[in-house]
Amino acid sequence: MRLLTQTLCLLLAVALSRAAPTHHDILMADQNGDHHEGKSDDKAHHGANPDRCDGLEFDAIAPDVDGITYFFKGDHLWKGYTGPAVLSNGIFKELDDYHNLGHVDAAFRMHNGDDPKDHDHLFLFLNNKVFKYYNHSLEAGYPKEIQDVFPGIPDHLDAAVECPKKECTEETVIFFKGDDLYYYGMSSKTVKQKKWPLLPHCTSAYRWLERYYCFHGHNFTRFHPLTGDVEPQYPKDARNYFMRCENFGHGRDYVDCNTTAHLDAVTSDDKGKAYAFRGKLYLRLDSQRDGWHAFPISSYWKEVDSNVDAVFFYDDKLYIIKGDVVYIYKTEAHYTLVEGYPKPLKEELGIEGPVDSAFVCVGENTVHIIQGSNMKDVDLSATPRSVTKEIPIPYFKIDAASCGPDGVRVYVGTNYYQYANPMIMAAGKIKSPTYKVPQEMLGCRN
Structure with a gap:
């Protein structure tokens, strides 16, 4: 009986010695990556x-x-x-x-x-x-x-x-x-x-x-x-x-793509951030590496909410045209509506609404406003503002237009056309290739 008891004790001691690591075992395991707080092995x-x-x-x-x-x-x-x-x-x-x-x-x-x-x-x-x-x-x-x-x-x-x-x-x-x-x-x-x-x-x-x-x-x-x-x-x-x-x-923040998909307005600020508007959404592109991202228009411009006609930046302010009125927001103050706005489009820019699109090229004081097949130029540095030039353009109806480092882009449905400057676009003598508007820019589910 004594021999059996001694044998059992010896086996138990050996088992415990194998199961319980020594201080040296723990130290070596930690150095070898086999032990760390929160990780069992x-x-x-x-x-x-x-x-x-x-x-x-x-x-x-x-x-x-x-x-x-x-x-x-x-x-x-x-x-x-x-x-x-x-x-x-x-x-x-x-x-x-x-x-x-x-x-x-x-x-x-x-x-x-x-x-x-x-x-x-x-x-x-x-x-x-x-x-x-x-x-x-x-x-x-x-x-x-x-x-x-x-x-x-x-x-x-x-x-x-x-x-x-x-x-x-x-x-x-x-x-x-x-x-x-x-x-x-x-x-x-x-x-x-x-x-x-x-x-x-x-x-x-x-x-x-x-x-x-x-x-x-x-x-x-x-x-x-x-x-x-x-x-x-x-x-x-x-x-x-x-x-x-x-x-x-969050599919509810997107719209379905179809043959009638189009943009309401497109613009970019002085930092190169691009904005596209459609329905109740605006799509924002900070850089190509980040891609387009959709947000409700009301999250920044609650007074506007949806369905804008034209948008452009000028003098660190964002102009949003909707129907017969224009909203002006201070960009440096997280898009705070300027006191006294919205105002009638006629009072602010000297034209009757509605408009199809509007854009300002970098470094210029002229906003190019498109209504049907005509482009009207308004000098934003003048007081009061009024139309200084009106010329025909080779389009019966466009959805949106913008001006950036690559020139003027004219958006019609799911296509866009690119020109070096507004005058070349208006002349229509140089035919522009047809480009497809990216689906993510339309706010469509990919």
């Missing part, structure tokens, strides 16, 4: 690719220098709004080299930094470290302690987002941790701590087209970067907006 580190359409909660979101948005989750990430997950260390290999783990706590791209050394750089935060990348290459000397780069900002962050000085008081990075926010001024190097009780706990944050989003669970909430005020009708499901998933999508 290396298999979990390189497990099956997650599917964001399952309703995941992202760890971090940020665009790179090429405008491709990265969605981080665990040791994986997604590039853009479509496609499968890939291991993050395949793109940012140093994440594994230094931490044996691809998990990212927070991320942001410094797109508008005052310091050219920061401009268009991507910052990734892991535990107490910050990694600084440009074009996927780690900057020399990084990773660094967060406190060395952003003094006063805590470790183990939840989220981060850039706020340019036109939208915040100075070039700022907003950091999130728990219920606290930290405003870090890039020029002043000061930190202001705040609490926003109306905002959910953000596990990632994202600035997109001058809008700010807090992601929590599989939802997101739009917020104001200075006050923390939450926009109405939120939260919303991220799968309807920031990725393409089966049985999801």
